[in-house]
Amino acid sequence: DTLAKRALRRIGSKMVQGQLDVPCISLQLLSSVGKFDFPTERLRVQWQRRQANVLEELLLFSASRECSMSETLRIVLSKLKNTEDWVVSVPDGRIEVLTIIERYNTRLSAAPKKFGLKGETYHWTQSYHFNSRLYEKLLSSVFDMLEDGQLVEEADEILETMKLTWPILGITQKLHDALYAWALFQKFAQTGEILLLKQTDLQIQKLKLHNNVREAELYIDSFVCSVEGFGSNGTLNLVDSALLKINMWCHRQLKNYHLYFSQANCSIFESMLNLVLLTAANLTDDDEEAMLIGTSLGSTPESTLIHILVVRSIQAAYKNALISADGQSKAEFKHPLILLASELKLLVEKECSAFSPVLHKYYPEAGRVALTVFHLLYGQQLELFLEGSDHSESLKEILGASNSFELCIAQKLYSMYGEAAGSSLSNFLKPYMDRSFFFTHHSSVASCSTRECFGVDKAYH
Structure with missing residues (x-):
């Protein structure tokens, strides 16, 4: 570290009036640090090869446009990578190699700048x-290396110091915000630390406020990345690519939020939902026509996205509940529909206590949509059973379980929406008792309560 700092100070004194880039730094380090400056030979070899690889990546590709230049550069870089020859060669030979590389870098750096930005260098775009x-x-x-998922106390000071690298690496404020948001989010994905997710949210909010001049936007757009997501392939600039990756990761979690979240980590659920809405709320690969309940005309992109997430997550949770009920049925000697009703009641409780209060802030109809989908899915399974020609001796228990589940749905609807429980979604809430004559022998009190809470008396009587 001491040797590196000394070499960098020399670079700084030389480059007061000029422009600095990464190849210049590598060359200065190679000329300043010798064999005996390392505690072991292995460390020296690793360090020298790393510098050679940096120069090869930054210079050889650019020089390849000129065959003669490329071949000469390839030869001198091979000498640099051959660490044994480098050590035994005379100082003049090493200086000559570094001088040739420096000359090529100077030649590349003199190329016309693409965007006319202040401080722009050749390596900003060619080595992005x-x-x-x-x-x-x-x-x-x-x-923090010792506390996983935590920022060090000096994080703000470190970020401020890192601004000194912006003219060298071609980093703008917008690029910094995007790359820092991506770094924070990756660390959150590894650790699950909510503070990192909240910091990601703040960075993206700052990113959205940027209004760059045309040249700066063209500069950022030149950083092209291949992306694959939401059912298609394409290219985006570096900033939009980072935002898309964050959105896709969160989107996958939220499409099955009943599996990944609970009351205990509901704050992460809300932060992630906010992040999805902030990054790319209008991107989705879902076909609304394939859903049980479509969104209403004139819905905002925000409400449409939440609607889709609610339906998809409940469908995934229902599928798992159905598999679980089938498995338990054999062990408990109960019909799967009885066990399924119990499983779904637990999911309804979880939905209403943990998720609907959060979703309601962004989409007031979220709770109604969720309860309607639960009701529809169980109703479909029940209808398949009732249409069968051979009804089992468990019929009475099945009808009792279905009535109990339906009453649970009705009560939740009433508690959430009160007298306004009826809506356009009432068209989907056909009471189970209207589907078969088997229900005519059930409790009239429970049936009436269900119908009133669903708001369908006028529709069916």
């Missing part, structure tokens, strides 16, 4: 893939 990876590595220094 390397620069962005290096900056991500630097950003990782804000995370």
Whole structure:
């Protein structure tokens, strides 16, 4: 570290009037650090090869456009990578190799700048893939190595110091915000620490406020990334690519939120939902026509997305409940529909206590949609049973369980929406008793209560 700092100070004194780039730094380090500056030979070899690989990545690809230049550069870089020859060669030979590489870098750096930005260098655009990876590595220094998922106390000071690298790596404020948000989110995905998720949210909010000049936007758009998501492939700039990756990860979790979240981590659920809405609320691969309940005309992109997430998550939870009920049926000697009703009542309780209060903030109809989907899914399974020609001796228990589940749905609807429980969704809430004459012998009090809470008396009488 001491040797590196000394070499970098020399670079700084030389480059007061000029522009600095990563190849210049590597070359200065190679000329300043010698064999005996390392505690072991293995460390020296690793360090030298790393510098050679950096120069090869940044210079050889660019030089490949000129065959003669590329071949010469390839030869001198091979000498640099051959660490044994490098050590035994005379100092003049090493200086000559570094001088040739420096000359090529100077020649590349003199190429016309693409966007006319202040301080722009050749390597801003030609080496953006390397620069962005290096900056991500630097950003990782804000995370505490001893306490996983925590930021170090000096995080703000580190970030402020890192601004000194922006002119070298071609980082703008918008690029920083995007890359820092991505670094925070990746660490959250590894640790589950909600503070990192909240920090990601703040960074993206800052990112959305940027209104760059045209040249700066063209510069960012030149950083092209291949992306695959939401049923299609394409290209996006680096900033939009990072946002899409965050959105896709959160989207996958939220499409099955009953599996991944509970009352205990509901705060993460809300933060993740907010992040999805913030990053790309209008991106979805869902076919609304294939859903049980479509969104109403004139719905906002935000409410449409939440509607889809609610339906998809309940469908996934229902599928798991159905499998569980089938498995338990053999062990408990009960009909699967009886056990399914019990499983779904637990899911309804979880939905109403943990998720609907959060979803209601963004989409007031979320609770009604959720309860309607639960009711529809169980009703479909019940109808298949009732249409069968051979009804089992468990019929009475099945009808009792279904009536209990339906009453649970009705009570939840009433508790959430009161007298306004009826809506356009009432068309989907056909009481189970209207589907078969088998229900005519059930409790008239329970049936009437169900019908009133569903708001369907006028529709069916």
